[in-house]
Amino acid sequence: MIRPTALLALSLSLLATAASARVCVDDDADRRVCLEQPAERIVALSPGATELLFDAGAGERLVGAVSYSDFPPAAKKLPRVGSYKRLDLEAILALKPDLVVAWISGNPGTQVDRLEDLGLTVYRGEPLRFTDVADTLERLAVLAGTEQAGNAAAARFRDGIGALRRRFADAAPVTVFYEVWEEPLMTVNGEHLISEAIRTCGGINVFADLHGLAPRVGTEAVIAANPEAIVAGGMGEDNPAWLEPWKRFPALTAVQRDNLFFVPPSTLQRPTPQMLEGTRQLCDHLERARARR
Template sequence: MLCLGSGLARAQVCVTDDTDRQVCLGQPASRIIALSPGATELLFAAGAGEQVVGAVSFSDYPPAAEKLPRVGSYKRLDLEAVLALKPDLIVAWRSGNPMEQVERLQAMGVPVYHSEPRRFDNISTTLERLAVLAGTEAVGQGAADALRSGMDSLRQRYAEAEPVTVFYQVWEEPLMTVNNEHLISEAIQICGGVNVFGELASLAPKISREAVLAKDPEVIIAGGMGEDDPSWLEPWKQFSSLRAVQQNNLFFVAPSTLQRPTPQMLAGTRTLCSHLDTVRARD
């Protein structure tokens, strides 16, 4: 979307972010800082990788992102490091970043795009918007279309699938899951799964092992501390009364493919759907 700057005849580059704020730049951004690993991935996927000059810790995908200067963690920013990189756009994580620090950057005149995709179509929309801000519309549109097409295919494939009750473990200590407002829950739903904690109020609620035992899900799916670390599943094996344990329905999905709101979630959702197919075949 284009708008005209007040008092000037030159066109600005404008989009609306996930807080319904309009973000306008005088020209496409050339020095972008990403304040979450997910934002880093989204910018690269939107074709703006060459314009990204800084990122927070754990921004490890694609591999080129590992070489970027660090500006702190998503929980605590190094404002001096941010300002030293002279950004003309910051992409913030609305529910993850310390908002008092982000607001200080905005008060200093740095344009901030607040990202908070809650559904897969929001990821596609974010790719399109970031591409507009970076002047890489063709790449961003292609990535957005590919994600929409892939998710639509999965929705059609599993539209009539037999429901499977699912507990998704997003963290170990404290034990945490997701509710139905979370993107991971949409992935579960697309695959024909039913999130047993979907009705909880918090986006990522803390729960007890007793609560999981009471729900008795057909399958337990976990992320982990690493891309190939299914150790969070081991403690569940002691609970022989659980249906998921009795049928060996304990599965791992690499966290980067389901726990970041990026195009990688298409691969993660495919893996999740495959695991639920295995559960159905064992019934």
């Protein structure tokens, strides 16, 4: 026969164990996200979220991702649940995830809300600063129970960005037009994470004052701004074709000095630790622009 005091002690022990297994973080929508235990089945609703989860040490817990989730290579093997713009809710539910990682500005809000209505736990992410990338790695690692890997990845990212900031803190400014898309012609404003990369390298975004994170601009506006350097991503990791049309405008300073630079889009256009490599490449390009004065 179990004594009442022993039963009480056992009950308290079980409650303490359950409480210690519960994990909670605050997401970028300022909501508390809690799980009764670290997630074992995770679905990522953007290529960036997929990459962040792998970097946070949670790759083996991913069971689904959206199209274009191609890094690291293991991500290509994950079952697809639609695109980030059009989610396949049935496919997501069929995977029975205990955590869904959504993209605030990219995913359809009504579909993400529907997933919550159906009982799924959703973490909403929107890294807008380098510090947000590192913080997101740590938060996702908490939710996946992979803190050691996530904390290490966050520390490497912070240290790398810090080193670049120190190196280029006193660099001569270089005016920059960053082309994020060709048709329609689009750039980034000063609030965009790519603008932080430009500033880190001692660059000045000529369209920093525009409204919207990725505003449309006209060719005439670029010509009027006359940037010293034009930097573009492109339709592929080794396809600098978007730079070619600018050669039709020889009066542009960037064209005159051959300051037309390509950076693989996955290294600057996804809010992940790959931005460290993309920012390094960007800084090297702007150093070339300084040397060509």
